[in-house]
Amino acid sequence: MSAADMSSFKPASAIRLRVPYALLTLIALLIVWQVAVMVARLPDYLLPSPATIITSLYDLSGLLVYHTWITLVEVVLGFIVAFLVAVPLATLICYSKLFERSVYPLIVGSQTIPKVAIAPLLLAAFGYGLVPKVTIVALMAFFPMVINTVVGLRSVSQEMIYLSQSMGASPMQQFFRFRMPGALPSMFAGMKMASVLAVIGAIVAEFVGSNNGLGYVITVAGSNFRMDQQFAAIVVLSALGTVIFWIIGLIERRALPWHKPTQDGGH
Amino acid sequence: MLNSTRSGNFISIEGVSKTFPTRKGNVLALSQIDLGIKPGEFVSIVGPSGCGKSTLLMILAGLIPSSGGVVHVNGRDITAPSADIGIVFQRDVLLEWRTALENIVLQAEIRKMDKKAATERAMQLLDMVGLKGFENAFPHELSGGMRQRVSICRALLHEPPLVVMDEPFGALDALTRDQLQLDLLKMWQKSGMTVVFITHSISEAVFLSDRVVVMSPRPGRIEEIIDIDLPRPRRLSMRETPKFAGYAHQVTSIFKTLGVLREGDDE
Structure with missing residues (x-):
């Protein structure tokens, strides 16, 4: 079977x-x-026990809430920037042959650059503030959003286009009534992928140069051999990632009640 | 047939041909098609796969340009997508994000027709095809046959004088197919619309039509046009009559002569 x-x-x-x-x-x-x-x-500086980690989670809770907030702001802002650039760009790629041929290969090709490697460059350019972090998050989140939006917009069938033409639909109507809604499931899949990458981007940016955020907590705890604190930050970090992922999933289910996610084993 | 007078014909197709550019040069898909269709007529086009019958239909709907010849519908030259038309494809092309009713009413929304009247008519159409009570179902909750019924209702909502159907029942099981043929004939008889119907099935063509247009393999030509002189309304039992068998035999013989159908013991 x-x-x-x-x-x-x-x-x-x-x-x-x-x-x-x-x-x-x-x-x-x-x-x-x-x-x-x-x-x-085992000593705590090699591998702390879950009980120790839970204790430091509790001890550090105030501090962790503050640094989580910092990381969350970076992730959300970067995600929004990526979305605002990715969706119009994907639409242009979908509608303009010139754009598709000139820009799309560069976007795909640019994915061979490890964005972790350009983090130091961005920090050198933009300093220690919020801007370089948001930029790195946006760069990480951007790619899956563009690709999935393009794939979604292209998934409209030739018959669907014919149908819209026979109804006398204007190009705007064709986009908003036929193309865009059909692209949404793919766009949400892209956003879920992007949310995971966005959190990674924020942490990497904080590793490279920051004086706050969960990435900073991990760096400092590491240099003090406080593995328990590192683990505590990692626990919070994965919870953060999970919650963001879950929220996007929630919005998806609300926005697309007609869509059957594939993991339900539908048709 | 060749000198079809334009007067009296609702559709006149004169000298229409279509070539497709390929890497090996131009391929002739349709060659010198002449066909006149009277208002309110039900005409089926049968032919083997790749004979260009779908292409002819799309040219008739103004959705793809011909390479030569002229098409008039209702006295107007067809050079752009025609809006006075209802289209049904083999795939139902329903918008997954709209309910059955919303899919049908879409036709009215795009055409800026009165929403209330359109909803009323959509409900009547759903009732006629036996989908009363399913108006709020999403496409993924409907069977293939039910989905195709919805797409037929959508094509008929604005009471188009011409409905073109491209193998609409090709993907359905035999029983559903029989039922939909009967439903379609009922709606056709009520409305007085002209139907151009494409099919692979000889018996379907004979059962539904006033005339059956038999096409040859590529390049597609009209091989013969057969008048089907069976009484209306058509009944399923007519398919067992000698007259029906005679028509089916006539079409089959043409395909045998053309080499589209080959029986092993002939060779």
């Missing part, structure tokens, strides 16, 4: 149980970790 067959025969209760199962597995892993650290008597 193939995977597709399995999913179509899966009762709804199995899907609901998936989350608790994952949670139980996580708890089991944490217990193994805790026991291993205790039995092997």
